[in-house]
Amino acid sequence: MGISGAASLGQSRFFTRKKVLIVDDDPLITIGLERTVAKEGFLTAAATTGNKALQKIEEDPPDIVLLDIKLPDSLDGLALLEIIKQTRPEITVIMISGQAEIRSAVDAMKAGASDYLEKPIDFNRLKAILEPLKAGRPDPRPPAGTDLVFVSDRMKRAVEIMQRLALKSDITVLVLGESGTGKNYLCRRMHELSPRKDFSYVQIGCANIPDHLIESELFGYEKGAFTDAKQSKKGLVEVAEGGTLLLDELGEMPYQFQAKVLALLEEKRYRKVGALQDSIADIRILAATNRNLHTLVQEKRFRLDLYYRLNVATIELPALRERPEDIPPLVRHFLSMFSSKYGLPVKILEEGGLRLLREYHWPGNIRQLKNMLERLVVLTEGEVISTEEISASLMLQPQDRAEAGAGPAGPDVPGSLALGDMEERYIRSALKLAAGNQRRAAELLHISRDTLRYRLKKMGIEAK
Ligand SMILES: Nc1ncnc2c1ncn2[C@@H]1O[C@H](COP(=O)(O)OP(=O)(O)O)[C@@H](O)[C@H]1O
Ligand SMILES: [Mg+2]
Numbered sequence: 001m002g003i004s005g006a007a008s009l010g011q012s013r014f015f016t017r018k019k020v021l022i023v024d025d026d027p028l029i030t031i032g033l034e035r036t037v038a039k040e041g042f043l044t045a046a047a048t049t050g051n052k053a054l055q056k057i058e059e060d061p062p063d064i065v066l067l068d069i070k071l072p073d074s075l076d077g078l079a080l081l082e083i084i085k086q087t088r089p090e091i092t093v094i095m096i097s098g099q100a101e102i103r104s105a106v107d108a109m110k111a112g113a114s115d116y117l118e119k120p121i122d123f124n125r126l127k128a129i130l131e132p133l134k135a136g137r138p139d140p141r142p143p144a145g146t147d148l149v150f151v152s153d154r155m156k157r158a159v160e161i162m163q164r165l166a167l168k169s170d171i172t173v174l175v176l177g178e179s180g181t182g183k184n185y186l187c188r189r190m191h192e193l194s195p196r197k198d199f200s201y202v203q204i205g206c207a208n209i210p211d212h213l214i215e216s217e218l219f220g221y222e223k224g225a226f227t228d229a230k231q232s233k234k235g236l237v238e239v240a241e242g243g244t245l246l247l248d249e250l251g252e253m254p255y256q257f258q259a260k261v262l263a264l265l266e267e268k269r270y271r272k273v274g275a276l277q278d279s280i281a282d283i284r285i286l287a288a289t290n291r292n293l294h295t296l297v298q299e300k301r302f303r304l305d306l307y308y309r310l311n312v313a314t315i316e317l318p319a320l321r322e323r324p325e326d327i328p329p330l331v332r333h334f335l336s337m338f339s340s341k342y343g344l345p346v347k348i349l350e351e352g353g354l355r356l357l358r359e360y361h362w363p364g365n366i367r368q369l370k371n372m373l374e375r376l377v378v379l380t381e382g383e384v385i386s387t388e389e390i391s392a393s394l395m396l397q398p399q400d401r402a403e404a405g406a407g408p409a410g411p412d413v414p415g416s417l418a419l420g421d422m423e424e425r426y427i428r429s430a431l432k433l434a435a436g437n438q439r440r441a442a443e444l445l446h447i448s449r450d451t452l453r454y455r456l457k458k459m460g461i462e463a464k
Contacts, residue, residue: 018133019043021062023053023080024096025072029121033066036123040130050075051228054083058239061088064133066117068096069104073228078108079210083217085112086205086248087236092133096121109439111208148182148189149333152323161315162186166193172265174250174310175288177317180367183288184248186317191244196284199243202236207252214257216273225274237270237281244284250310251291251302258303265309320362320369327358327369334370338377347376347383353390360394371446372397379429379444392423396447424459427452 020042022033030046037044045062047053050071057065065084069077077095084091095116097105105116115129148159165173166189173190175183184203191201209217216225220235237245247253253261264270268281287310296302320326331354339346349357362368372393376385427445434440442452 017041017043018063019045019060020064020066020130021053021056022046022066023048023050023071023077024066024068025049025070026068029068029096029119032123033121033126036126037066037130040127041134042130049073050077050080051233053080055231055233057084057088057091058234062091064092064094064130066094066096067113069101069108070098075213078104078111079213081108081111081113082205082208083213086208087203094129109443148185149329150323150326151329152318152326154318154323155326158186158315158317162190163193165313165315166190167195169194169196169284171313172285172287172310174312174314175286175317176314177288177290178319178365179290180365181317181319182366183290183317184246186315187244187246187286187288190286191284194244194284196243200240201244201246202240203246203248204236205248206254207249211254211256214254215260219260219270219272221273222275225272229274232272235270235272237264237283238279240281240283242282244286246286246288248288249290250287251289251293251296255301255303258306262303262306262309265306320365321360324358328354330366330369331357331373334373335377338374342378344377345383347380347385349390350384350386352387353385356387356390356394360397364398368397375430375444375446379426379433381429389426392426395423396426396445398446423455427455427459 020037022030022037022044023046024030024033025048027048030048034044034046042064045056045060047056051073053065053067054075056062067077067081071077071080075083081093081095084093089112093108093113095105095108095113096119097108097116098119102118105113105118108116117126117129148155150156150159162173165171175187177183187203188201191197204214204218206214216233216235218235218237220233220238221229223229223232225232247261260270264281265285268283269278270281271278293302293307293310297304297307331349335348336346357369364371376389376393380386380389427441430441430444431438434444438452438456439449442449445452447455
C-alpha cells in the first residue's frame with residue numbers, strides 16, 4: 001500500500017484535471033459545451049469574445065481551447081488561433097465552425113488547430129475528440145535541465161557562446177539560422193541558464209500578427225484606448241517582467257513598428273497604447289530570424305539602426321546538412337522520445353538507414369527530422385525501422401525549404417517521384433491509422449491532401 005501510495009503521489013501531476021476554455025459568442029452554445037466538457041471530467045471556463053479569451057489565457061492558461069471561428073470583436077477565431085500558436089504552442093486548439101466557415105476551418109487546421117467541430121455540434125464527436133486529451137500528457141516544453149543534443153564542433157561553438165551570453169542577462173542576443181535549426185529551443189535554454197530563469201519566458205511571433213495588433217499585444221493598452229478596450233490589458237513585455245522576451249521571426253516585423261522596438265532595445269522604454277507616460281521594462285530581449293537581415297535592410301524592409309543595434313551579440317545555428325554528425329545522436333534521442341510518447345518499445349533503425357538520413361539535405365532541418373521520425377515510429381510495425389521504410393518516407397518528404405516548413409507552403413509537385421512498394425505500404429498504413437479519413441492520413445504523412453489524392457489515384461484507389 002505504502003509503495004503504491006508514494007508512486008501515485010509522485011505522478012500526481014498526471015492526474016490533475018485538464019482545463020478547457022470555451023470561446024463562443026452564443027451563450028446557448030457555451031452552456032451546452034460547458035456541460036458536456038465538465039461531464040467528461042474537465043475543468044471549464046468560457047469567454048464570449050476573442051479579447052476576453054486572450055485575457056483568460058494569459059491569466060490562467062488552459063490545456064485546450066474550443067474556439068469559434070466567428071467572434072464579434074476585433075479578434076476573431078483565426079487571429080486568436082495564430083496568437084495562441086505563437087505564444088503558447090502547447091495549448092490544443094479545436095475550432096468550432098458554422099456551415100459558412102468550413103473553408104476557414106481548413107485554414108485553421110493548416111495554422112495549427114488540432115481538429116474542428118461543425119455547428120450544430122455533434123456532442124458524441126466532441127466526446128471522441130476530447131477522449132485522448134484526458135490523460136495528462138508530458139509537458140511538450142523541454143524540462144529545465146534538458147540539454148540540446150549535438151556532437152558537432154559547429155554546434156559546440158554556438159552552444160558555448162550561448163552559455164556565456166546566458167549569464168549576461170541584460171544583453172540582447174540575435175539568433176540566426178534556417179527554419180527548424182533550433183533557434184527557439186536554444187533561446188529557451190538560454191533563459192533557463194540565465195539569472196532570470198525564475199521569471200517568465202515569453203515569446204511572440206512577429207510574422208503572423210497583423211500590424212494593428214502587434215503594438216497592443218506587445219505593449220498592452222489602457223482602458224478606453226480604443227472602442228473595444230473596456231479594461232486595460234497587460235502586454236507581453238509586462239508579462240515577461242524580470243524574465244526574457246523572445247521576438248521570434250523578427251525579420252517579419254512591420255517596418256512602421258520597428259522604431260518602437262529600437263526604443264525598447266536601447267532604453268527598455270515603451271508606451272502602452274493609450275497611456276500618457278512611458279514605462280520601463282526589466283527584461284532581457286532575444287530575437288530570432290531565419291531571414292537575412294542585411295538583405296532586408298537593402299530592400300528597405302528592415303531599419304538599418306535596428307540592424308546595427310541587433311548585430312552586437314549574435315549566435316548562428318548551422319543547417320543540419322552542414323553538420324551530419326549530429327544526425328545519429330538526434331535520431332537516437334527522437335526515437336526514444338517518440339517510442340515512449342506512444343507507449344511503444346524503443347524502435348531502432350536498420351543498418352544503412354542512418355546513412356540515408358545523413359545524406360539527405362534536410363531543408364526543414366531538425367524540425368523535419370523530428371517530424372519524420374515521429375511518423376516512422378507510429379506508422380511502422382515491429383521494432384526495427386527498415387531501410388526501405390526510411391527511403392519511402394524520404395521520398396514523401398517536402399522537396400524544398402518552403403514546403404519543409406521554412407515559410408509559406410509552396411506548390412506541390414506531384415508525379416515527380418516513382419511510387420515504390422514501400423511508399424504504397426506506408427500510405428496504406430497511414431490510411432489505416434486514420435480510419436480511412438484522408439485529411440488525417442495526409443496529416444500523418446505530412447503531405448498535402450492533393451498529393452495524397454494523386455498518389456491514391458496512382459495506386460488505383462479512387463479518392464472520395
Ligand atoms: N539540439 C537539439 N536537440 C534536440 N532537439 C532539438 C534541438 N534543436 C531543435 N530541436 C527540436 O527541433 C524542433 C525545431 O526547433 P525550433 O527551435 O522550433 O527551430 P527554429 O526556431 O529554428 O525554427 C523543436 O521541436 C525542437 O525541440
Ligand atoms: Mg522558430
